Amino acid sequence: MFFNLPFIVAALLVILGIITMLIKRNLIKMIMGLALVEAGVNLLLVSIGYRAGGIAPIFTSAPDGVMVMPTVQAMTLTNIVIGIATTALLLSFVMVIYRMYGTANAEKVRKLRG
Amino acid sequence: MMQELLLQNLPALLLAVPMLGAFATPLIGKASGGARNLWAVAIMLATLAVAVLLTAQVLSTGTVVYTFGAETPDLTVPADSGGIPIRIIFTVDAMGAFMALAASFVGLGVMLYSFASASRSTGQNGYYALLLLLVVGILGMVCTGDMFNFFVFLEINSLAGAALVASRVDKGVAVEAGLKYAVLSTLGGLLVLFAIALLYGQYGALNIAVIASRMLFTPLDQIALVMLLVALAMKAGAVPMHFWTPDAYSMAPSSITALLVVASQASLYGVFRVVFTLYGLTLEYATIGWIIIILGVLSMFVGVTMAIPQKDVKRLMAYHAVSQTGYMLLGVGVGLAVLGNQQLLDTYGVIAMEGGIFHIINHAMYKGLLFLTAGAIFYRTGTRNLNQLGGLGHSMKWTMVFFIIGALAIAGIPPFNGFASKLMIYESVFLFNPLLAIIAMVVSILTLASFVKVFHSIFMGPRLPEYADVREVPAPMIIGMALLSLLVILFGVFPQEVVDLLITPAAGALIDQGGYIASVLGGA
Amino acid sequence: MLDAYTLQTGTGFWDPVVWIVVFLVAFLIALAIWLLGEKEYPRDTxxxxxxxxxxxxxxxxxxxxxxxxxxxxxxxxxxxxxxxxxxxxxxxxxxxxxxxxxxxxxxxxxxxxxx
Known part of the structure; x- marks a missing residue:
């Protein structure tokens, strides 16, 4: 149970983020939901890479023991960077929309439809 | 020596050239706009040349494997890694090379066209840089043999695409389209990453070939499959997840829309790669095949019926793009549904897949061409509203000719390329399930009907007073359109050559999962 | 001779070159009929x-x-x-x-x- 906790939390974060994206009409809050999903995915990645008793793969004066394969950590870092770029882009879109439309409500930002 | 080095590193160059081009473009643009344009087209030409060389290499020597950072590119499994390919590996088989070729060709047409169409707008440095980055994203997706790498290129593709969609703010409407596109593709991308994490957790590998060779199709794998399948199908614009498509396609600059079509098809390639190569025979191919077929039929029918009442010419064409994607899903879905039955696969499964794959390149050509003609009309008249247009056939003769070629090709009228691939789909799908083939033909008729409407309302009728001073578009735009229409005609007149040269190897590469695995892990 | 240009679809075939030749012949016949028509008419009335x-x-x-x-x-x-x-x-x-x-x-x- 304890070792599954990170996975459960990751799934909860993803689900919370998705629910936020579905029920919140404010575009900024939707992007917050997206960030929650991203955090959940990051947590899942990192918890997959966890090995009980493993040591960091730094070879200089490393203690004895099993080293952890750092692939998922690298993936998480990459995803964090991608996430920053995406969030910045999305927020700047919302800024422009708010300036032009005077609202950031998803139900009013719908000039494109039909 | 130099030549050998070049030929050895083609897969890396395919990405390195446009990426270098993208990041150098703003610097050169600081110095002079003309130099930047020359630089951008030179980069695009070089990318196309690399893609052609790479395709030739793949077709003559089989799947090309490229290991980044290894002593030699074909050293996929390091001696001390315990049999796991630890590095990022590009695995370019006939299918990937085919997609790369199509993407870089459309990229070149778009680049030439952009010289004129973007010349009146601000922020051109960023425009060309993002355009090249979008090409990088597409090429990376179709060449990589690594799941995480695939995700990274998917995100490059989405971000560059969304930024370009929003680039002409257009009172905020274009930004609205960009936001919708970006939110959906980011969410889709994150779910793809979630699926990749599930796969990594089970098999301890990211390489497609390694995962494929160990695939057990556990419940977790099924969850990962559905996430990958649905997220990538959404990026490809399959109904009922197509809502972003008309928004983004209609608000992007026309040149970008032509490239966004290819970007969507890179996601479609992702769908095919996942079901055929990653899962292969382990999945319930009949169920998944039917899911893809139903998505395809829905896309075809809903796409075309939504297109008919549209008033915005680009929105109308965007719905047609959704509808045409349905044909590809239908063709390849039929191939998947009979994957385990060698006899049915030989009778019609392979032909259906070839038709679907042939339709990918044909669609990239004629839909790109149509969006470019729509852009040409917008460039001269400043409106996309069909109710306001009319009589342009008198003044924009070249654009009209290109439009006719594109419209007949998309409606599947001989001798243009759309007919050849649709015929292959009709005849093979008819053997699978006659009803599906009949729906496909009805959709084709409705497509023709819809384009008759567009043709009539834009080009026919008397010369209207408000467009009295409209002239033909500048030469670079005509060259860009001519390039694509030349291929539309050539592919239509010599379909069997194209099928033999590119399509049959591509379909074979998708079916041959064992060959893909062996090319990375060594003889199986 | 034209086999190389014929698209094989498994159960059927399609030959664009023959189609184009037939189309051209039909076009020439139509052109001939058109040329038989009246060439001159008063243009400014x-x-x-x-x-x-x-x-x-x-x-x-x-x-x-x-x-x-x-x-x-x-x-x-x-x-x-x-x-x-x-x-x-x-x-x-x-x-x-x-x-x-x-x-x-x-x-x-x-x-x-x-x-």
Whole structure:
């Protein structure tokens, strides 16, 4: 149970983020939901890479023991960077929309439809 | 020596050239706009040349494997890694090379066209840089043999695409389209990453070939499959997840829309790669095949019926793009549904897949061409509203000719390329399930009907007073359109050559999962 | 000889070159018939003007058939279909996300039941 906790939390974060994206009409809050999903995915990645008793793969004066394969950590870092770029882009879109439309409500930002 | 080095590193160059081009473009643009344009087209030409060389290499020597950072590119499994390919590996088989070729060709047409169409707008440095980055994203997706790498290129593709969609703010409407596109593709991308994490957790590998060779199709794998399948199908614009498509396609600059079509098809390639190569025979191919077929039929029918009442010419064409994607899903879905039955696969499964794959390149050509003609009309008249247009056939003769070629090709009228691939789909799908083939033909008729409407309302009728001073578009735009229409005609007149040269190897590469695995892990 | 250009579709075949040749022949026949017609007519008289039962010709912009009027009958006949389909394209971002995740949930169920 304890070792599954990170996975459960990751799934909860993803689900919370998705629910936020579905029920919140404010575009900024939707992007917050997206960030929650991203955090959940990051947590899942990192918890997959966890090995009980493993040591960091730094070879200089490393203690004895099993080293952890750092692939998922690298993936998480990459995803964090991608996430920053995406969030910045999305927020700047919302800024422009708010300036032009005077609202950031998803139900009013719908000039494109039909 | 130099030549050998070049030929050895083609897969890396395919990405390195446009990426270098993208990041150098703003610097050169600081110095002079003309130099930047020359630089951008030179980069695009070089990318196309690399893609052609790479395709030739793949077709003559089989799947090309490229290991980044290894002593030699074909050293996929390091001696001390315990049999796991630890590095990022590009695995370019006939299918990937085919997609790369199509993407870089459309990229070149778009680049030439952009010289004129973007010349009146601000922020051109960023425009060309993002355009090249979008090409990088597409090429990376179709060449990589690594799941995480695939995700990274998917995100490059989405971000560059969304930024370009929003680039002409257009009172905020274009930004609205960009936001919708970006939110959906980011969410889709994150779910793809979630699926990749599930796969990594089970098999301890990211390489497609390694995962494929160990695939057990556990419940977790099924969850990962559905996430990958649905997220990538959404990026490809399959109904009922197509809502972003008309928004983004209609608000992007026309040149970008032509490239966004290819970007969507890179996601479609992702769908095919996942079901055929990653899962292969382990999945319930009949169920998944039917899911893809139903998505395809829905896309075809809903796409075309939504297109008919549209008033915005680009929105109308965007719905047609959704509808045409349905044909590809239908063709390849039929191939998947009979994957385990060698006899049915030989009778019609392979032909259906070839038709679907042939339709990918044909669609990239004629839909790109149509969006470019729509852009040409917008460039001269400043409106996309069909109710306001009319009589342009008198003044924009070249654009009209290109439009006719594109419209007949998309409606599947001989001798243009759309007919050849649709015929292959009709005849093979008819053997699978006659009803599906009949729906496909009805959709084709409705497509023709819809384009008759567009043709009539834009080009026919008397010369209207408000467009009295409209002239033909500048030469670079005509060259860009001519390039694509030349291929539309050539592919239509010599379909069997194209099928033999590119399509049959591509379909074979998708079916041959064992060959893909062996090319990375060594003889199986 | 033309075999190389013939597209094999498994059960059938399609030969664009023959099609183009036939098309060209038909075009030449049509051209020949057209050339048999009257070549000369008075160009600067009433003969070139449209005859609308003696009424004055309306403005060019008024006689052009606009796109909105085309296929009115089709959309009218399919009203039951369109009145349900078009409102689905709401343009609200939440709905887009809902459709995406809804389809994903549906496919989960289908794959789960099948397996």
């Amino acid at each position: 009433q003969a070139v003007k449209p005859f609308l039962s003696g009424n004055v010709e309306p403005e060019k912009a008024d006689v052009h058939m606009r796109a909105g009027n085309l296929y009115w009958g089709f959309t009218e006949a399919m009203k039951g279909y369109y009145s349900r389909l078009v409102p689905l394209h709401t343009g609200v971002l939440n709905d887009y996300v809902l459709w995406f995740l809804g389809v994903m949930a549906l496919v989960f169920v289908i794959v789960g039941v099948a397996a």
